[in-house]
Amino acid sequence: MKPLTPIQKRAERRNRNQSMVDMNLVSLIDVFTILIFFLMSNVGVETISSTRAVQLPESMSQKAPKETVMVVVTATEILVGGKPVASVAEALRVDGDLIQSLKAELDVEASREVILKENVGDSKRVTIMGDKDIPYRLLRKVMFTAARAGFTDVSFAVRQRFEP
Amino acid sequence: MPARRLKKTPAHLEITAFINLIVVLVPFLLSVSVFTHLAVIDLSLPAQSNDQVQKLDPNKPLKLEVIVRAKYVEVNDKHGGRIIDPPIPNLASGPDAKTLAAAIQQIKLKFPQHDDASVLAESEVPYDYLVQVMDAVRAGHQVQGAKVVSTDYFPNISVGDAPVIRQ
Numbered sequence A: 001m002k003p004l005t006p007i008q009k010r011a012e013r014r015n016r017n018q019s020m021v022d023m024n025l026v027s028l029i030d031v032f033t034i035l036i037f038f039l040m041s042n043v044g045v046e047t048i049s050s051t052r053a054v055q056l057p058e059s060m061s062q063k064a065p066k067e068t069v070m071v072v073v074t075a076t077e078i079l080v081g082g083k084p085v086a087s088v089a090e091a092l093r094v095d096g097d098l099i100q101s102l103k104a105e106l107d108v109e110a111s112r113e114v115i116l117k118e119n120v121g122d123s124k125r126v127t128i129m130g131d132k133d134i135p136y137r138l139l140r141k142v143m144f145t146a147a148r149a150g151f152t153d154v155s156f157a158v159r160q161r162f163e164p
Numbered sequence B: 001m002p003a004r005r006l007k008k009t010p011a012h013l014e015i016t017a018f019i020n021l022i023v024v025l026v027p028f029l030l031s032v033s034v035f036t037h038l039a040v041i042d043l044s045l046p047a048q049s050n051d052q053v054q055k056l057d058p059n060k061p062l063k064l065e066v067i068v069r070a071k072y073v074e075v076n077d078k079h080g081g082r083i084i085d086p087p088i089p090n091l092a093s094g095p096d097a098k099t100l101a102a103a104i105q106q107i108k109l110k111f112p113q114h115d116d117a118s119v120l121a122e123s124e125v126p127y128d129y130l131v132q133v134m135d136a137v138r139a140g141h142q143v144q145g146a147k148v149v150s151t152d153y154f155p156n157i158s159v160g161d162a163p164v165i166r167q
Helices: A005-018 A026-042 A088-093 A100-111 A119-122 A134-149 B016-032 B095-112 B127-138
Strands: A069-073 A077-080 A083-087 A125-130 A151-160 B037-042 B064-068 B074-078 B116-121 B139-144 B147-152 B155-162
Touching: A005 B155, A026 A119, A026 B016, A069 A100, A077 A088, A077 A100, A083 A088, A083 A100, A088 A134, A125 A134, A134 A151, A134 B127, A151 B127, B037 B116, B037 B127, B064 B095, B074 B095, B095 B127, B095 B139, B116 B127, B127 B155
Parallel strands: A069 A125, A125 A151, B064 B116, B116 B155
Antiparallel strands: A069 A077, A077 A083, A151 B037, B064 B074, B139 B147
């Protein structure tokens, strides 16, 4: 075997000393970094999260939701703050407009002390997240019960639509 | 004499930890983030005034009532009767929001100072219909180039029961 020339020796040495892993990750990191900033800026804007169980109706409204007491009316259940309080079938069967179990739960919510000063005005607000297929009859009962519990300002949560 | 240069090996960044972090963060944030934006429609409830007789305010000649029924949508003035006659029939997918919006726009042109309207619904009408009608009554939207410009029509909406039709 022929002895290596100095240049060949140097090349060999360099080869040996180089670390084996040499993946080109620059573009991947670029993409990920941009994605992270994008996602971070998106997260945290939402004050209320939508649940999959509720199909909200669509609207062009641009008013941002506030942090209020949330009454969720799915196709089968009525929930306050994520806790089921009454079933829809039961609520529809009730004569009159007052849903007792919902009223009780809303009374508890209403008696909560307001800690932050800027939330004082919002303490009497309630946001109704209703499934788009619930009848007006049920919605009326929920609104009536909320009004009885002292929540006089009602807003409907909707999914934002951007084209008319 | 040639200058002696320091032999530089190409700089290697130790970014493994950074990549680990990113790989964990990206799926997490993707799963957390919501791509449907939520909004709210504010209501002004008729503050339990069912038994009170509402007075006629001479400064507000119009009392717009939009009645959502299962088959059609009526646009009435509480004092003057029907504004749109015959009522607007519903489409298969819901209320005919386009026709209604055009009608509402005409009414707004006649009563520019007026902001209040009531949307009255029949008991079996789905919530979705109600929201669509409220949307048409609340504001109009025109597409101008790439932007959507919205004008308020009757933003103070209250919700109530539709009068029952007697057979």
